[in-house]
Amino acid sequence: MAASISLTTDGLGAGRAAIPRCNAGGLEVIQNLTGANVTSVTVKAVPAGCQGQTLSLTLNNNAGANSGGSSAVPGAGCPCAVTVTLGAATAATPNEQIDWLIA
Secondary structure (H helix, E strand, C coil): CCCCCCCCCCCCCCCCCCCCCCCCCCCEEEEEEECCEEEEEEEEEECHHHCCCEEEEEEECCCCCEEEEEEECCCCCCCEEEEEEEEEEEECCCCCEEEEEEC
């Protein structure tokens, strides 16, 4: 059985907002291994504009496994390195991908 939704004609709007970037350059990303597994990822050269935000990342090893985590960027002392411990150790592979976001 399908659900229904009722709509009204009150109006629809749109707008724009600038989203500031805390990083304009490249960062160095290092996988930290325990044996043959990635257990954490360190992101180096996090700029001062990112202080006080959260670094979240996901590692996908392209072999059916992925894991993620997040860590706070220090409120002072950047540029700095931030290490994110993964939720589960993930087998290291030559074609793994790391997606990250600082927000």
